[in-house]
Amino acid sequence: MTRFIFITGGVVSSLGKGLCSAALGALLQARGYKVRLRKLDPYLNVDPGTMSPYQHGEVYVTDDGAETDLDLGHYERFTGVPSRQSDNVTTGRIYSTVIAKERHGDYLGATVQVIPHVTDAIKEFVQADISGEDFVLCEIGGTVGDIESLPFLEAIRQLGNELGPKRALFMHLTLVPYISAAGELKTKPTQHSVKELLGLGIQPDILMCRIDRALPEADRRKIALFCNVEEEAVISARDVDTIYQVPISYHEEGLDNEVCRHFGLPIGAEPDLNRWQNVVNVVRKPEGEVTISIVGKYVQLKDAYKSLSEALEHGGIANHVKVNLDWIDSEIFEQEDAVTHLEHVHGILVPGGFGERGAEGKIQAARFARERKVPYFGICFGMQMAVIEAARNVADLNMASSTEFGQTPYPVVGLMTEWIKSNTLQRRTAEDNKGGTMRLGSYPCAVLPGTRVAEIYDNVSEISERHRHRYEVNINFKEQLEKAGVVFGGMSPDGVLPEMVEYPDHPWFIGVQFHPELKSKPFHPHPLFTSFIAAAVQQSRLV
Ligand code: GLN
Numbered sequence: 001m002t003r004f005i006f007i008t009g010g011v012v013s014s015l016g017k018g019l020c021s022a023a024l025g026a027l028l029q030a031r032g033y034k035v036r037l038r039k040l041d042p043y044l045n046v047d048p049g050t051m052s053p054y055q056h057g058e059v060y061v062t063d064d065g066a067e068t069d070l071d072l073g074h075y076e077r078f079t080g081v082p083s084r085q086s087d088n089v090t091t092g093r094i095y096s097t098v099i100a101k102e103r104h105g106d107y108l109g110a111t112v113q114v115i116p117h118v119t120d121a122i123k124e125f126v127q128a129d130i131s132g133e134d135f136v137l138c139e140i141g142g143t144v145g146d147i148e149s150l151p152f153l154e155a156i157r158q159l160g161n162e163l164g165p166k167r168a169l170f171m172h173l174t175l176v177p178y179i180s181a182a183g184e185l186k187t188k189p190t191q192h193s194v195k196e197l198l199g200l201g202i203q204p205d206i207l208m209c210r211i212d213r214a215l216p217e218a219d220r221r222k223i224a225l226f227c228n229v230e231e232e233a234v235i236s237a238r239d240v241d242t243i244y245q246v247p248i249s250y251h252e253e254g255l256d257n258e259v260c261r262h263f264g265l266p267i268g269a270e271p272d273l274n275r276w277q278n279v280v281n282v283v284r285k286p287e288g289e290v291t292i293s294i295v296g297k298y299v300q301l302k303d304a305y306k307s308l309s310e311a312l313e314h315g316g317i318a319n320h321v322k323v324n325l326d327w328i329d330s331e332i333f334e335q336e337d338a339v340t341h342l343e344h345v346h347g348i349l350v351p352g353g354f355g356e357r358g359a360e361g362k363i364q365a366a367r368f369a370r371e372r373k374v375p376y377f378g379i380c381f382g383m384q385m386a387v388i389e390a391a392r393n394v395a396d397l398n399m400a401s402s403t404e405f406g407q408t409p410y411p412v413v414g415l416m417t418e419w420i421k422s423n424t425l426q427r428r429t430a431e432d433n434k435g436g437t438m439r440l441g442s443y444p445c446a447v448l449p450g451t452r453v454a455e456i457y458d459n460v461s462e463i464s465e466r467h468r469h470r471y472e473v474n475i476n477f478k479e480q481l482e483k484a485g486v487v488f489g490g491m492s493p494d495g496v497l498p499e500m501v502e503y504p505d506h507p508w509f510i511g512v513q514f515h516p517e518l519k520s521k522p523f524h525p526h527p528l529f530t531s532f533i534a535a536a537v538q539q540s541r542l543v
Contacts, residue, residue, distance in 0.1 A: 002130050003263055004168045006156045007139045008202070010193025011175040015210045018071030020173055020237065021139045022078035023246040027256040029079050030247075030271035033134035037075035038087045038126065039068070041141040042148040046092040057303030061468045061518055062087070065441025071139060073307045077521050078247070086129035091148060094121045114151050122155035144172075144196050157201040165205075169262050172197060172204035173237070176211040176219065185211070187223050194227040203228060205262055206255070208237045233258050244279045244522055279317060279522045286322040290536040293345040295365040297358045299327035308351050308379070311520035315529030319537055330361030338368040346543060347375040347508075347536035350382030352468070352515060356405040363389045375508035375535040377528070380469050383501060383511025384413045387473050387481065394484035397477070404471050412481070416472040416497065439467045443492065445499040445514070451489035453500045453510060456531045462493065465514035473498040473513065508535035 005024070009017040018039075025035045041048075048056045049067030060073040066085035076083050098121050102112045110117075126138055140156065142149040160168040174190040190209060197204060207229055209215060215236035224231040235253045240246060250256070251273060260267050292312060298304035309325060316323035328341055330350075338361075342348060348369045350362045362382065366389040369376030378386040384402055391400035391412040402413035416439075442464050447454045449461075457463050475496055478488060490500030490512070503509040512528065520526035 001167065002133050003135050003166075004126065004159065004163060005135060005137045005171055005259070006160070006168065007137060007171045007173065008144050008153070008197065008204075009140075009142070009173045010144045010196065011189040013143050015173050015175060017139055017173050018069075018074045019078075019243060019246055020208055020250075021071070021137050022074040023250050024171075024255060024259070025075060025081075025135075025137050026078045026247045026276070027251055027271060027273075028135050028259065030273055031256060031260070031268075034132060035079055035135045035137065036081060036087065036130065036133045037072070037079065037083070037137045037139070038089075039071050039075075039139045039141060040122065040126075040152050041069055041088065041090040042146065042152060043090055043141075044092045044095070044148075045090055046096060047088070047090060053298040053304035054301055057301065058306045058308075059468065060307065061440060061466045061515065063442040063466065067440065067468070069141070070303060070306045073310070073518070077307075077310060080521055080523070084129065086125070089122075089125045091151070094118060094125070094151075097121055115154060118151050119155040119158060122152055123159055126155070126159060144193055144200075150200070153197075153200045153202060160202065166263060169206065169259065170197075170202055170204045171206040171208060173208045173210065176209045176215065176223075176236075178212055185213075185216070185219055187219055187226070190223055191226045198228075205229065206233045206235060206258055208235050208255070210237050210239075212239050214238065232261075242280055242283045244276055244283060248273055248276050248280065275523055282317050282320055283313075283322075286316070287320045288537065288540070289322040289324055290316070290346040290533060290540050291324045291326055291344065292347040292349055292533075292536060293326040293328055293342055293365075294349050294351060295328045295330045295333075295362055296351050297330060297353050297355075299329050302327075305351055307515070307517040307520070308349075310522075311517035311526055311529045312349070312533070314520045314522055314525035315531075315533035317522060318525040318530040319533045321533065321537060323533060323536075328365075330358040330365065333361035333364040338364045342368050342372075342374070344543065345374070346539040347377065347532060349377045349532075350379070350385055352380035352382070354381070354404075359385060359402075359405065363392075367393060370503065370506065370509060373507055375532060375539055376506075376510070377508075377532045378511035379517065380467075380513060380515060383513055384471065384473060386509070386511045387412055387486070387501060390481055390484050390486050391477065395477075395480045397480065400477075402471055410477070412474050412477045413471050414474045415470060438470045439472075442466050443499075443514070445490045446493045446495075447500075448487070448489050448491070451487055451500075452502050452504065452508075453489040453528075456527045458527070463490070465499075465512070465516055466518045467514045469513065473501070507538065508532065 007021045025037050047067045058070045059067045060070050062083045064085050068088035072083040140152050174193050220234045223234045312323045362385040366386040391397040397410040400410035400412045401408035403411045489502050499513045501511045516526045516528045
């Protein structure tokens with residue numbers, strides 16, 4: 001029997017609903033249950049793929065090629081359950097499904113309305129593609145009170161009613177602020193937020209109270225009384241020093257017990273949270289530290305590189321070191337010498353990116369890393385920039401570039417128009433729609449034996465990693481680049497698309513066309529990140 005937990009947020013945004021959902025998923029999993037996490041996003045974009053990272057943060061890509069909300073990254077990192085297309089839906093997608101059905105005549109002459117047609121489509125989504133999960137956790141994006149989330153709240157209200165309390169639970173995340181002028185904690189915002197939810201027909205079963213200090217018993221009682229929940233169901237979600245502490249703290253506060261109690265499940269033995277405790281111990285007591293420079297474009301908004309910063313931290317955990325991130329806007333290298341910004345760092349990472357702005361700076365960062373023998377990790381765009389750098393400065397292909405930036409005499413990075421996915425031919429052209437037309441999702445990659453990447457991947461012959469890009473390193477320049485010292489350590493199995501490049505005579509210089517950060521977990525740091533941070537540790541002994 002699948003049970004549904006609906007997670008809403010109130011008072012203000014950015015309370016960490018995604019992390020809260022992920023942590024509850026991890027706790028239920030530690031109790032031996034099979035979980036799946038989903039996100040319902042109220043905006044009108046069909047998916048976040050076309051949104052600027054400044055707007056929405058990172059686009060998280062699933063194995064099956066969906067461009068999704070970054071919270072799915074939290075879910076996957078915390079539970080290890082690979083997310084799927086069916087785990088993220090937006091108002092845009094719901095409406096386009098409903099409108100397509102209407103045009104097709106599927107509503108048999110009915111007036112198509114938010115209730116029941118849109119809400120039915122939402123309910124269908126919530127319950128679709130479930131395979132024996134004990135719990136499906138559904139996070140509703142936005143804050144209660146937003147106009148745009150109303151259809152979602154109405155749909156989960158209906159579902160709560162249809163499924164009954166034995167199969168549905170409403171959890172609400174709120175804020176209990178401390179007002180320093182009064183020297184008091186305030187429960188009123190929580191009361192108002194619950195009132196708002198009640199007005200929509202939803203009585204929360206559990207309240208998660210974000211708070212920066214201990215929640216006094218008197219305040220807990222007050223919240224329970226005014227919000228019509230049991231005292232034990234008022235859980236304090238106190239600020240913690242590392243995100244890996246969140247599941248441990250929630251357990252100590254009784255969250256998973258309360259969920260079990262609600263569903264009439266046995267509380268039983270304590271869940272084993274040792275793996276979380278081990279990670280927390282390493283994070284709190286590192287044996288050293290390294291500094292990695294991330295040379296990118298969206299550096300003002302850290303959420304734009306969420307999985308990346310997490311994966312670097314995982315690499316640090318694997319090496320028992322703290323990883324300091326030095327965010328650099330690559331455009332700065334167009335005015336200032338890279339040396340002054342990069343001389344002190346132990347590793348340089350050029351992440352994924354789009355468009356010409358800042359590209360020259362990234363090319364300079366790759367040059368600096370190659371010449372000064374500083375560990376370099378180029379991811380997607382970062383690999384493309386490293387290849388352009390090699391073409392221009394080592395292979396003497398002056399003005400080599402990517403066709404993403406316009407005409408070039410040497411298109412060492414270009415648009416691939418045809419490729420194979422699961423034995424079928426895929427096509428794209430420069431005129432394609434922007435949404436959903438990239439090489440997206442998991443693709444296999446054949447690893448060349450004897451290379452550094454082969455060693456990093458434990459000498460397996462084939463790996464699978466997730467992609468999100470339109471352009472590719474141009475195979476027609478392979479020989480010239482090889483003469484310049486570039487080794488193609490990974491290729492698509494048909495030998496057409498370069499997937500990994502490296503310099504064997506460099507301490508650590510690797511470019512990958514895919515996004516390894518999407519699959520890294522705190523308990524299973526991605527081998528490329530583990531190896532990159534190990535190289536940075538070596539470098540830190542030299543600098
Ligand atoms: N802009 C490049 C492309 O589309 C790289 C994309 C990326 O880094 N994700 O191929």
